[in-house]
Amino acid sequence: MKNNYRDLPPRWDKTNNLVYFSYLLVLLFFIWSSKQVGLSPLELLKGMPYMIRLLSEMLPPNFSRIFPLLKSILETLQIAFVGTFVGILGGFSLAIFAAKELSPIPKLYKISRGLIAFFRTIPDLIWAIFFVATIGLGTSAGTLTIIVDTIGFSGRFFAEAMEEIEKKPQKALEAIGISKIAIIFCAVLPEVLPSFINTSLFSLEKAVRSSVVLGLVGAGGIGIELKVAMEMFNYDQASTILILIFILVIIVEQLSVNIRNKYINN
Amino acid sequence: MEKFTKSSILRDSHEILKVTNLSKSYKNKKVLREINLNVSYGESVALIGSNGSGKSTLIKCLLGLTNIEKGEIYTNQIRLNMKNNNLLKFYRRDIAFIWQTHNLVPRLSVLSNVIHGSLNSHPNPRLWYQAFAPSEIRSRALNCLDQVGLKNFAKNNVNTLSGGESQRVAIARALMQKPKLMIADEPVASLDPKVGIEVMNLLKDLTLKQGITLFFTTHDLKHAEHYANRVIGLKDGVIKINIKSKELNELDVDEFYAA
Numbered sequence: 425m426k427n428n429y430r431d432l433p434p435r436w437d438k439t440n441n442l443v444y445f446s447y448l449l450v451l452l453f454f455i456w457s458s459k460q461v462g463l464s465p466l467e468l469l470k471g472m473p474y475m476i477r478l479l480s481e482m483l484p485p486n487f488s489r490i491f492p493l494l495k496s497i498l499e500t501l502q503i504a505f506v507g508t509f510v511g512i513l514g515g516f517s518l519a520i521f522a523a524k525e526l527s528p529i530p531k532l533y534k535i536s537r538g539l540i541a542f543f544r545t546i547p548d549l550i551w552a553i554f555f556v557a558t559i560g561l562g563t564s565a566g567t568l569t570i571i572v573d574t575i576g577f578s579g580r581f582f583a584e585a586m587e588e589i590e591k592k593p594q595k596a597l598e599a600i601g602i603s604k605i606a607i608i609f610c611a612v613l614p615e616v617l618p619s620f621i622n623t624s625l626f627s628l629e630k631a632v633r634s635s636v637v638l639g640l641v642g643a644g645g646i647g648i649e650l651k652v653a654m655e656m657f658n659y660d661q662a663s664t665i666l667i668l669i670f671i672l673v674i675i676v677e678q679l680s681v682n683i684r685n686k687y688i689n690n
Numbered sequence: 691m692e693k694f695t696k697s698s699i700l701r702d703s704h705e706i707l708k709v710t711n712l713s714k715s716y717k718n719k720k721v722l723r724e725i726n727l728n729v730s731y732g733e734s735v736a737l738i739g740s741n742g743s744g745k746s747t748l749i750k751c752l753l754g755l756t757n758i759e760k761g762e763i764y765t766n767q768i769r770l771n772m773k774n775n776n777l778l779k780f781y782r783r784d785i786a787f788i789w790q791t792h793n794l795v796p797r798l799s800v801l802s803n804v805i806h807g808s809l810n811s812h813p814n815p816r817l818w819y820q821a822f823a824p825s826e827i828r829s830r831a832l833n834c835l836d837q838v839g840l841k842n843f844a845k846n847n848v849n850t851l852s853g854g855e856s857q858r859v860a861i862a863r864a865l866m867q868k869p870k871l872m873i874a875d876e877p878v879a880s881l882d883p884k885v886g887i888e889v890m891n892l893l894k895d896l897t898l899k900q901g902i903t904l905f906f907t908t909h910d911l912k913h914a915e916h917y918a919n920r921v922i923g924l925k926d927g928v929i930k931i932n933i934k935s936k937e938l939n940e941l942d943v944d945e946f947y948a949a
């Protein structure tokens with residue numbers, strides 16, 4: 425067989441120099457930034473003994489306060505659950521107005537889009553600090569944070585899902601004079617349901633992880649226990665808390681996988 | 691004689707549809723030119739024409755689904771102002787529309803889809819899903835399904851239906867509306883010829899029995915001949931023939947095949 429290398433297509437398409445220059449810039453920025461943030465194997469190595477000591481102090485876990493801790497992790501789950509539930513209802517309601525062509529009041533399209541984006545762009549920890557500062561320490565602040573965060577997260581996906589579906593069934597009902605609200609519930613909702621379930625489950629998983637962290641700023645739940653345990657050097661109690669958090673997250677994720685398999689993958 | 695229904699009493703007194711000097715363009719392209727036509731109560735009218743002759747556009751104009759450039763549409767001698775949403779709602783309530791594809795709502799049951807047909811005259815949230823609908827409505831929907839031969843499919847998911855079955859469900863949904871006029875745009879063009887004939891027979895029989903006026907488009911001349919009393923031929927946006935279907939002959943028809 426004869427090699428005909430000359431006929432081979434070029435390995436790289438010709439790109440202009442500006443593109444190569446921007447690759448170079450990105451690489452330089454990475455090198456500079458890693459120096460700046462102190463990412464070095466040496467630092468990690470220097471920290472090793474402390475990590476090992478901390479881990480050894482964490483073991484074995486101390487279960488003496490298991491009952492108050494269980495109560496507290498339940499509280500975390502409740503914050504996440506109530507927050508997600510209300511947030512999804514809010515996200516869905518806003519999404520109806522934020523879906524192009526579907527919005528019952530087109531004037532509200534931009535406003536609802538903006539509101540959803542606003543809720544989404546501000547990180548949950550900042551919402552938590554805001555609510556703790558305004559309505560005080562405790563679970564209400566945490567729940568409100570999850571609600572706002574869920575509206576921002578789910579509202580966007582809900583609106584996009586509603587925009588992307590096949591329009592013909594809606595048009596068919598519109599052509600016989602059926603109202604917009606009715607069309608949303610009887611033609612749009614059934615079509616987007618799988619995507620809604622999916623988004624809602626992701627929201628719940630996200631909310632469970634957030635509500636653990638929110639406790640750190642005093643917005644209720646297990647987070648505050650973890651903070652106190654770490655600050656009092658009760659590392660064996662901290663490890664119990666971490667185990668509980670781990671179990672909670674695993675249970676919620678597994679549940680979410682099961683529901684997904686049942687309703688979506690068939 | 692046929693049974694007397696509410697619509698057949700009105701027969702001869704008014705035209706259910708009257709179109710005068712209707713013109714329509716998309717961008718710079720003239721699609722309909724000075725269309726004039728009448729449809730009387732109880733008639734079955736076929737609109738024939740090759741692809742792109744403007745059949746679907748004419749139907750969209752009739753239903754107010756696209757804006758009209760020039761001309762008027764009357765129903766029962768009332769001029770339709772398509773910008774008057776209230777009037778449009780009442781007008782559409784009496785017209786059932788069968789599309790080329792069924793356009794049922796996926797993932798819902800057959801029964802829910804049929805019940806949707808009554809939502810325009812009963813704007814009741816209970817009719818959104820069959821599970822919440824009053825028994826009287828559910829039973830009427832089941833009766834409509836029975837008329838299209840799909841009584842046993844009530845609880846099936848519409849995604850599991852064949853093309854012909856879906857189109858029958860769409861007909862059942864149309865009957866649920868208790869329409870005075872049924873408009874169908876190439877209702878069987880996407881079905882096998884054999885299934886298509888079954889569906890056309892069903893449309894013809896049900897509309898005749900219930901005194902519903904039928905207006906359908908087709909590019910199958912046999913269908914026009916069999917299922918209509920009158921045939922209107924559209925070519926390049928102009929009505930070229932408007933005759934009794936019995937009078938159709940090869941001569942009239944040739945030009946509607948020309949590409």
Ligand SMILES: Nc1ncnc2c1ncn2[C@@H]1O[C@H](COP(=O)(O)OP(=O)(O)O)[C@@H](O)[C@H]1O
Pocket residue numbers: 716717721739740741742743744745746747748
């Ligand atoms: N929404 C539209 N925008 C632009 N042109 C269109 C549109 N709909 C239809 N047309 C054009 O109008 C003409 C008539 O189309 P149509 O009414 O669908 O014909 P038919 O249903 O008889 O096949 C065609 O040339 C088509 O390309």
Ligand SMILES: [Mg+2]
Pocket residue numbers: 745746747875876
């Ligand atoms: Mg067409």
